[in-house]
Amino acid sequence: MxxxxxxxxxxxxxxxxxxxxxxxxxxxxxxxxxxSWCDTTGISLEAFHRALREANPEILLACWRTPPLPAELPPALRYVCYLAGSVKTLVSRAHLERGLRVTNWGGSIGRMVAECALFHTLSCLRRGTHWALTMHREGGWDNDNPQTASLFGQRVGLHGFGPVARELVGLLQPFHCAISVCAPDVDAETERRYGVRAVSTLETLFAENDVVIELAPLIPATTGIITEKLLRLIRPGGVFVNVGRGAVVDEAALLRVAQEGKIRIGLDVFAVEPLPADSPFRGLPNVSLTPHIAGPTPDRRRDAGEFSVANLRAYAAGRPLQGLITERVYDTST
Incomplete structure (x- = not known):
């Protein structure tokens, strides 16, 4: 090596x-x-750029708190190994065009995000928020007419079919769900391999499923693509979960639908984050909320670290890198 x-x-x-x-x-x-190690806790952009110039590294190992790279990179820098997900706040497309190699955590954290999607789905079906509010605040108890539902045998629709969606398919297998997918990269071979059914339109996905899970990346083509018309195709008692990106959904429309209480909604991501303290989503009994924590839990962030160390070793040995951010990946990713 x-x-x-x-x-x-x-x-x-x-x-x-x-x-x-x-x-x-x-x-x-x-x-x-x-x-060398540069502790980026509270570091200014200028101080980081100065440290980067002085180190002039061949490899930069970066994470969430690493400030954006300067337009003009140090001459020795060849590879940025990013421990986290979206690289767009760190590197520009121009950096890639000039030959900088960049990797992120790839599919190493997909199972944790899928786990959070499953959590929200189950919470919605079992009316977790409703019972938490009723029992904690009001001392309520109503097990004669709980209006809950099971995930077993439900029809589940996935918008997007990247690493998270593929992990989620595995988590759903014990529930014997019929899974349909709306995504541009699902071909017949993918259908056979994962046991899913491709649908060509979002209208079909929303109308034909009991649970719809939003997993599409946020790019210009998907911004606001989930409209009020689509949300109203979900049958009463159905579930909509978003653990992808908040701005993929028309959030004002989602709020209107949520306030009517006919469907159940699970949200980990929002158009504006942190979610404002006075957000009308807070306190709705049919809405399950988490504060953008679907990514790796602290105890499993080492999975991304192990993935990155494997990439660093591959780079040193001249082997192909996994989770490589090409110009196409950059353009089609959040």
Whole structure:
């Protein structure tokens, strides 16, 4: 294995033990004869750019708290290994066009996001928020007419079929759900491999399923694509869950539908984050809310760290990188 000339880990002191607990962090340090660490906790853009210029690394290891890269990169920089997901706040498309290689956490965290989608689905079907409000605040108890539903045998529709959706298919298997998918990259082979049915329109997806789960990336073509008309195709008692991106949905329309109380809604993402304290979504008994935490839980962030360390080793050995952000991936990802 050829050791990279230098590596700068520009990650915060809080991110390091979650993503790269020992001995993973020791593995990173051992990859190069010239290792340096820039704690990005509270760092200014100017201070980060200065540290990057001074280190002039061949590899930059980055995470959520790493500030954006400068337009003019250090001359030695060849590879950015990003421990997290969306790279658009870190690198520009122009960086990729000039040959910078960039990877992110790829599919390593898909199962955790899928798990959160399953949580919201079950919470909605079992009316978790309703019972929490009724029992905690009002001392309520009504098990004669609970109006709950089971996930077993339900029809589930997935908008988008990336790594998260594919993990979710596996989690849904014990429930024997009929799963349909609306996504541009689902062909006959994908249908056979995952046991799903492709549908050509969102209208079909929303009208034919008991549960619809939003997993599409946020790009210009998907911004606001989930309209009030689509949401009203979900039958009364049905479920809409969004663990993808908030702005894919017309949120004003979603609120109107939510306030009517006919369908149940699970949300981890919102058009404006943090969700304002006075948001009308708060306190609705048919709405399950989490604060954009569908990604890897702190105890599983090491999965992304292990994935990144494998990529660093692959880079050193001249092997292909996984989770590579090509120009096409950059354009079609959140």
């Amino acid at each position: 050829t050791r990279p000339a230098s590596l700068l880990a520009a990650i915060s002191a809080n991110e390091q033990p979650d993503f790269l607990p020992e001995p993973l962090f020791a593995d990173v340090r051992a990859l190069t004869p010239k290792f």
